[in-house]
Amino acid sequence: MLCTECQKRTATLHYTQIINGEKTEVHVCEVCAQKKGYSFPGDEPYTLHDLLTGLFNVTSPGLDVKEDNFFNQFNELTCDHCQLSFSEFQRIGKFGCTNCYDTFKAKLPAIFRKVHSGNTKHDGKIPKRKGGNLHIKKEIERYREYLQQLIKEENFEEAAVIRDRIKDLEKLQGGNES
Amino acid sequence: MSLEQFMNEAISPWMRVEGPENDIVLSTRIRLARNFEKVTFPIIANEDELRSVIEFMKENYEGKSYANYQNLAFIEMEDLSHIEKRVLVEKHLISPFLTKARASGVLVSENEQLSIMVNEEDHIRIQLYFPGFQMKQALDHAFELDDWLEEKIDFAFDERWGYLTSCPTNVGTGMRASVMIHLPALVLTKRINQMIPAINQFGFVVRGIYGEGTEALGNLFQVSNQITLGKSEEDIVEDLESVIINLVEQEREARHYLLHTSGKKLEDQIFRSYGILKYGRIIESQEASARISDVRLGVDLGMIKDVSHNVLNELMVLTQPGFLQHYAKKVLTTSERDVLRATLIRERLNI
Numbered sequence: 001m002l003c004t005e006c007q008k009r010t011a012t013l014h015y016t017q018i019i020n021g022e023k024t025e026v027h028v029c030e031v032c033a034q035k036k037g038y039s040f041p042g043d044e045p046y047t048l049h050d051l052l053t054g055l056f057n058v059t060s061p062g063l064d065v066k067e068d069n070f071f072n073q074f075n076e077l078t079c080d081h082c083q084l085s086f087s088e089f090q091r092i093g094k095f096g097c098t099n100c101y102d103t104f105k106a107k108l109p110a111i112f113r114k115v116h117s118g119n120t121k122h123d124g125k126i127p128k129r130k131g132g133n134l135h136i137k138k139e140i141e142r143y144r145e146y147l148q149q150l151i152k153e154e155n156f157e158e159a160a161v162i163r164d165r166i167k168d169l170e171k172l173q174g175g176n177e178s
Numbered sequence: 179m180s181l182e183q184f185m186n187e188a189i190s191p192w193m194r195v196e197g198p199e200n201d202i203v204l205s206t207r208i209r210l211a212r213n214f215e216k217v218t219f220p221i222i223a224n225e226d227e228l229r230s231v232i233e234f235m236k237e238n239y240e241g242k243s244y245a246n247y248q249n250l251a252f253i254e255m256e257d258l259s260h261i262e263k264r265v266l267v268e269k270h271l272i273s274p275f276l277t278k279a280r281a282s283g284v285l286v287s288e289n290e291q292l293s294i295m296v297n298e299e300d301h302i303r304i305q306l307y308f309p310g311f312q313m314k315q316a317l318d319h320a321f322e323l324d325d326w327l328e329e330k331i332d333f334a335f336d337e338r339w340g341y342l343t344s345c346p347t348n349v350g351t352g353m354r355a356s357v358m359i360h361l362p363a364l365v366l367t368k369r370i371n372q373m374i375p376a377i378n379q380f381g382f383v384v385r386g387i388y389g390e391g392t393e394a395l396g397n398l399f400q401v402s403n404q405i406t407l408g409k410s411e412e413d414i415v416e417d418l419e420s421v422i423i424n425l426v427e428q429e430r431e432a433r434h435y436l437l438h439t440s441g442k443k444l445e446d447q448i449f450r451s452y453g454i455l456k457y458g459r460i461i462e463s464q465e466a467s468a469r470i471s472d473v474r475l476g477v478d479l480g481m482i483k484d485v486s487h488n489v490l491n492e493l494m495v496l497t498q499p500g501f502l503q504h505y506a507k508k509v510l511t512t513s514e515r516d517v518l519r520a521t522l523i524r525e526r527l528n529i
Binding site (some may be wrong): 001011012014025046056081082084093094095096097098101108111112116117118119120121122124125126127128129130131134150 | 335
């Protein structure tokens with residue numbers, strides 16, 4: 001949804017305004033919200049945003065947004081699915097959709113490293129359907145590590161068993177893909 | 179299951195079961211954040227997209243059951259009054275954020291152990307509670323529920339980043355594991371102040387419940403994981419488990435120490451609080467929390483024999499502003515609440 005004020009950026013703040021009993025919905029981006037006085041600093045729990053903005057190493061534009069910034073924003077990275085720009089992402093500290101992860105992928109490792117103690121790769125649950133062959137891939141990876149260890153220990157008997165198991169898994173992986 | 183049933187009891191059915199270590203650990207929670215792959219995240223989505231998520235969840239899960247989680251009720255936020263929303267927040271069935279989100283709702287199981295928030299910061303937030311200290315069980319069940327939902331939903335997932343969430347702080351596992359823990363002796367001996375920074379260094383956060391910042395109302399703390407990326411759910415839960423085991427041990431030791439060094443003083447404080455709860459006529463929320471904490475400690479130490487954990491758990495929720503007003507069936511001023519609070523506490527403790 002585009003900001004109803006500037007029609008350029010994505011609306012990230014949504015209000016219901018009631019004036020003399022008349023209800024109007026307001027959908028604006030953070031820049032217009034601050035300009036038009038829709039958002040009141042301290043009104044919302046902004047602490048997490050502030051914290052994140054700090055982590056992302058961005059200078060917060062504060063209340064006086066310079067007009068020149070607008071043009072810079074056009075040239076910069078913008079998600080083609082939800083129209084969230086990278087600077088807007090930094091400001092609100094939230095992704096707008098799945099596609100944002102792809103659009104901003106070059107910048108993400110640095111951000112995730114700060115938020116997740118240096119980690120940049122998922123090492124947990126994999127969805128059953130969506131994950132596809134990932135389960136097998138992870139298992140092969142695990143077996144390969146184990147195989148290296150067995151070879152180091154010169155436990156060749158067990159290593160042969162593991163090597164066969166890896167082969168079976170690779171076959172399974174190939175079969176599923178076709 | 180109607181909304182009324184969730185509203186009328188302050189204590190959820192699952193809380194009535196005594197869990198392991200429940201003299202110190204009140205409850206365990208696992209929360210998983212998930213999103214629909216093809217739908218814009220709630221913060222940006224338009225009304226139609228949000229409605230489509232609501233309708234999908236309603237159509238596929240309302241009235242459905244999985245294992246112990248029977249007969250899911252769907253409650254839409256826009257159908258609730260301000261007080262009703264507050265009650266659900268005080269019962270921890272929904273987050274304060276959900277009450278403000280557009281086109282949002284929640285699925286709640288009959289035993290109130292499972293709640294699935296819809297269109298919170300993420301499309302789906304699975305929340306599962308267990309009484310006492312039961313991390314592994316909670317994780318196993320949460321995974322099963324996650325698989326159950328995945329049968330019908332294409333979750334936003336990426337090989338490298340894991341489950342994709344709106345906030346970078348949840349990406350990866352999308353999991354927040356937390357434990358609600360009562361630490362009166364560590365607070366009294368001020369040892370808690372040294373322990374919190376150490377726990378933070380392990381990547382876990384300690385927060386007061388109902389209170390702001392480090393000041394914990396009623397000596398209740400919530401300990402949860404900070405990191406969601408690069409560490410498996412099992413590892414996170416295992417690490418949190420060892421942090422909690424340590425906290426429980428330290429709390430037991432501090433209780434022992436207090437009993438031996440200032441037993442009479444402690445007993446006096448506990449029974450004074452018991453007296454105030456039993457006979458007071460006006461009591462503020464903050465004082466009520468502190469007194470209830472003292473009485474809970476008295477029960478755990480065997481000093482008070484005629485009060486159950488259940489009554490205290492119930493009082494914790496019952497004495498919150500939303501619940502009091504729901505009980506009175508009208509909006510109350512602060513001083514009216516303080517009188518009603520004292521009345522309800524007296525009634526519960528003098529049965």
